[in-house]
Amino acid sequence: MARYGILTSGGDCPGLNAVIRGAVLEGNAVHGQEFVGFLGGYRGLVYNEVKLLTRSAVRGISGRGGTILGTSRVGPYVEPDGGPDAIKAVLEELEVEGVVAIGGDGTMAAANRLMEDGVPMVGVPKTIDNDLEATDYTFGFSTAVEIATEAADRLRTTGDSHMRCMVLEVMGRHAGWIAMYAGIAAGAHTILIPEAPESLEQICEWVVSVKDRRRAPLVIVAEGFTLPEMADAFSDRGLDEFNRPRLGGIGDILAPLIEERTGITTRATTLGHIQRGGVPTAFDRVLGTRFGQAISDVLADGDWGKMVALRGTEIVRVPFSDAVGHTKNVPLGFYNGARALFG
Structure with a gap:
C-alpha cells in the first residue's frame, strides 16, 4: 500500500478538515493509499512529527473548523534542521512516497521549491482571501x-x-x-x-x-x-x-x-x-472534499508538482508555477459596478 503525507501550513481556514477527510477516504477506498499527517505544518515534516490518518481518524471532521493536524508558519528550509536532504531522510524513514501541502501562496511556493530540490510534492490551495490566481475559488x-x-x-x-x-x-x-x-x-x-x-x-x-x-x-x-x-x-x-x-x-x-x-x-x-474561525459553510465543506478527492487521484497518477484548482464547476490540475506569486485581484469592472451604487 502506497503511503503519503499531508500537512496544513500557514493560516488556519474553515474547510481544511474536509480536504483531509476527502483525501483519506478516496485514497483508502479507491486507490489503496495510506496517509500520515505531519503535525504543525512544515515543522512536522522537518522534525518527523506525525499522526496516522486512518478512516476512523477522519470520521466526522468535515464540519469542524481549523485543522486536526495543526498548522504553523515554519518553513521547510528552517535553519539549522530543515532543507531537502533532511526532509528526504524523514520521508524515507516513514516510507512516505510524497507529500500533499495544503496552504496559500507561501505554502505553495515552499512546495514548489521542495519539488525543484527533488522532494515529491503536490498541493491544495487554501486562503480565505480568495486571491490565488490559479483557482476560481478557495475553500474558506x-x-x-x-x-x-x-x-x-x-x-x-x-x-x-x-x-x-x-x-x-x-x-x-x-x-x-x-x-x-x-x-x-x-x-x-x-x-x-x-x-x-x-x-x-x-x-x-x-x-x-x-x-x-x-x-x-x-x-x-x-x-x-x-x-x-x-x-x-x-x-x-x-x-x-x-x-x-x-x-x-x-x-x-x-x-x-x-x-x-x-x-x-x-x-x-x-x-x-x-x-x-468556526465551522465551514456547506460550500466550503463540499469544495474541500472535492479538492481532497482530486489530490488523491493526483497522487495515484504520480503527477508531481501539480496543484488542484476549481475552474468553473470542474476540478483541474495546474502546475505550482501557475499558483505561486500570482495574486488574483478584484477586477475593476466588478468594483466599478458596485461603486455606481455607493452613497
Missing part, C-alpha cells in the same frame, strides 16, 4: 464572507438605532474579495478595497449622502485599503513570520477622519481572526 472564502456579512448586518441595526456611521474592517491584504462580497450582500453604502484607492473626500461624500436620506451609513473596508496619500497599507503591529507588516487598523484610522469631516458620529469594528 465562503465561510469568511458569511461571517463578515452577518457582522455587517448586526452593525447596520445598531447604526440605524443611533444614526451613526459604522465602519467594518475585514481581512484582505492585497485583494478585496471578502469586502466586495460581504459589502454587496449586506448592502453597504461604501466598499473600500486595496485595488481601488478612494479619497477621503469621496468617502465622506458617500457617507453624507446616506445620512441626508435619513439612513445610517455602513462602510466596509479591507485591511489593505489605502487612501491616495498613503504609500503603504496601514500597519502598527510589527512584522509577521515572513517579515511582512501585520495589517489591521485602517478602520480605526478612517472612523475619526469621517467623523471630523462630516460631523456624523462614527464607530469602527475590526472583525479580525473571527473570519477564520
Whole structure:
C-alpha cells in the first residue's frame, strides 16, 4: 500500500478538515493509499512529527473548523534542521512516497521549491482571501464572507438605532474579495478595497449622502485599503513570520477622519481572526472534499508538482508555477459596478 503525507501550513481556514477527510477516504477506498499527517505544518515534516490518518481518524471532521493536524508558519528550509536532504531522510524513514501541502501562496511556493530540490510534492490551495490566481475559488472564502456579512448586518441595526456611521474592517491584504462580497450582500453604502484607492473626500461624500436620506451609513473596508496619500497599507503591529507588516487598523484610522469631516458620529469594528474561525459553510465543506478527492487521484497518477484548482464547476490540475506569486485581484469592472451604487 502506497503511503503519503499531508500537512496544513500557514493560516488556519474553515474547510481544511474536509480536504483531509476527502483525501483519506478516496485514497483508502479507491486507490489503496495510506496517509500520515505531519503535525504543525512544515515543522512536522522537518522534525518527523506525525499522526496516522486512518478512516476512523477522519470520521466526522468535515464540519469542524481549523485543522486536526495543526498548522504553523515554519518553513521547510528552517535553519539549522530543515532543507531537502533532511526532509528526504524523514520521508524515507516513514516510507512516505510524497507529500500533499495544503496552504496559500507561501505554502505553495515552499512546495514548489521542495519539488525543484527533488522532494515529491503536490498541493491544495487554501486562503480565505480568495486571491490565488490559479483557482476560481478557495475553500474558506465562503465561510469568511458569511461571517463578515452577518457582522455587517448586526452593525447596520445598531447604526440605524443611533444614526451613526459604522465602519467594518475585514481581512484582505492585497485583494478585496471578502469586502466586495460581504459589502454587496449586506448592502453597504461604501466598499473600500486595496485595488481601488478612494479619497477621503469621496468617502465622506458617500457617507453624507446616506445620512441626508435619513439612513445610517455602513462602510466596509479591507485591511489593505489605502487612501491616495498613503504609500503603504496601514500597519502598527510589527512584522509577521515572513517579515511582512501585520495589517489591521485602517478602520480605526478612517472612523475619526469621517467623523471630523462630516460631523456624523462614527464607530469602527475590526472583525479580525473571527473570519477564520468556526465551522465551514456547506460550500466550503463540499469544495474541500472535492479538492481532497482530486489530490488523491493526483497522487495515484504520480503527477508531481501539480496543484488542484476549481475552474468553473470542474476540478483541474495546474502546475505550482501557475499558483505561486500570482495574486488574483478584484477586477475593476466588478468594483466599478458596485461603486455606481455607493452613497
